[in-house]
Amino acid sequence: MDSLADDLRQMRRTPLHESHVAALRTIAVEREYPAGEYLIRNGDRYDRFVYVLEGEIEVVNAFTGERHLESGLGPTQFMGEISFLSGGTATMPLRTAKPTRTLEAPRQAMLELMAKTPEMSDIIISVLAARRRRQLEDDDSSLTLIGPEADPDIARIAIFASRNKIPFKAMPLQTQEAEAEAKACSIAHDRPAVIFGKDRVIDDPTPLKVARLLGMDEDVGDGDIFDVLIVGGGPAGVAAAVYAGAEGLSALVVDDAAIGGQAGTSSRIENYMGFPTGISGADLVWRGHIQALKFGTRFAVPRRVTGIARQEDGLFRVRLDCDSYVCARAVLVATGVQYRRLPLDRLEEFEGAGVYYAATDMEARFCANTEVAIIGGGNSAGQAAMFLSRYAKHVHLLVRRDSLAASMSNYLSSRLEAEPGITIHYNTQVTALHGDDHLDHIEVKTGGTVRRMNTPSLFIMVGAAPNTDWLGDLVKKDDKGFMLCGEAAGADSQFATSHPGIFAVGDVRAGSVKRVASAVGEGSVVISRIWDYVNQSEMA
DSSP: OBOSSOOTTTSOOOOOOHHHHHHHHTTOEEEEEOTTOEEEOTTOBOOEEEEEEEEEEEEBOTTTOSBOSSOOBOTTOBOOOGGGTTTOBOSSOEEEEEEEEEEEEEHHHHHHHHHHOHHHHHHHHHHHHHHHHHHHHHTOSSEEEEOTTTOHHHHHHHHHHHHTTOOOEEEOTTSHHHHHHHHHTTSOTTSOEEEETTTEEOSSOOHHHHHHHTTOBOOOOTTOEEEEEEEOOSHHHHHHHHHHHHTTOOEEEEOSSOTTGGGGGOSOBOSSTTOTTOBOHHHHHHHHHHHHHHTTOEEETTOOEEEEEEOTTSOEEEEETTTEEEEEEEEEEOOOEEOOOOOOTTHHHHBTTTEESOOSHHHHHHTTTSEEEEEOOSHHHHHHHHHHTTTSSEEEEEOSSSOSTTTSOHHHHHHHHHOTTEEEETTEEEEEEEESSSEEEEEEEETTEEEEEEOSEEEEOOOOEEOOGGGTTSSOBOTTSOBOOGGGGTOSSTTBOSSTTEEEOGGGBTTOOOOHHHHHHHHHHHHHHHHHHHHHHHHO
16 A cells, blocks of 8 residues: 655655755855754744755654664754644754855745745655655654543543644553653552653643644734635645645635545555555545645634634635634635534443544554444445554444445455455444443444444444534535525526635535545645635726
8 A cells, every 4th residue: 555655764865956056045044063962852943944065964752762763864864744834843853063164045935946946845855755654663762651441531632642743652541651751750560651751741731732733733822814724634635735735825724634635544445546555544635734734824723713704805704713813815614524423322422432443553452353343335434444453353334225336435345355364244233332431342233133242443434414513604605504506596606605715625515525535626726716716896
């Protein structure tokens, strides 16, 4: 299966060309450092590009203060993580291993130079992406989660970090390693915790607090004006973000959970053109995310849109959680759909504690070597079943209908039927959830028979409820809440809604084809219409 980036340990070292270094000198200054000086610490923002002329820069273990990796950064190499593109923060400290001389350019000036020099940009982004891949594969970061398997709140942070490609270390409670961390931070060794660095404990941790610590929650203030606000970070929204940035529109993408949307929860997409061995939804959209950052599009995650209104000056005022708002000349709704919450007693109580709505690497860790149940008969449920069967003792796919033919691609249903680690239960529904602090078992009904199924992990992947409540009555919707566009909305574009300046793409649009490829296509095409609208608005 295709990976999100090249392997840093195998990729051929490609230094910047002499012409690139010459261009860098026009915006950079030379600096000299003695041995042992920190250039950046975990949590510091990447505000500059650092190119090594002489000496060596080493990665430091934030907990021990010792050298962390055998190899360092020497002459012709450069410092940084992928968060440099967004102005995010460092997840690992860096310091000089010997007297070092560098070229250093302000971040914004460097981004502008990269935009003018595609070959330089390609080298830098490829290296930064490969470094992130190494961190993810090695669980290498200053961010440590103790006890995600025991605490739903810590589990939510682990899932948030995993879906957003944030490197972190997860330690089970009461292990020697976890107890050593707790002792170093002077906290109880038998309680879950989130730690950043050596002794920075995050009180009452939430995904938003972690995002802000890492610089992911874009600092957008009241009164900031964008050409287009893109609500939703799935394939449609990210594709629009790429093209908006490439066309010179100032754009902000807001998503309340993770870049990737529902597609980001898909462990393996095999029918997307160009990836014959398949690719995970998260990796596919992550690549688009990096492209959009390269073109200057900004992202704010996790931030939720709670309302929208049209001002007298024609701008849209969009209210965000945390009592803030942004303004935009146009709004693109790419919020997609979410899995339906079933009417089951204690469902909310078990969410994050045995009940999940996505099957990624993190959820797979939680259900390793256990019986797993999945509710759903669509492609997402089928892909989840195939993925989880590699980790679970056995996977039970619970399907309400008597066949998969109408809801799942044939290639996928054939694989499910042939996989010995998966059992498909047709005409079956879940009727009850049981457990104390964590799901222990469920009751299922097949025909008229109710039976117990012992499983600590239930994945719900049914239904498709559109995320449109925040729009109120500003645009026309169908009876299920999907947005009407084009002729059905009295508009002249298939992506325009009944309210001028508000557009919709992807699964949230009534009558859309529920496929990743079509969502990406719609997101790329709609930007030309938004460009026309923004230009006409400015001329009016």
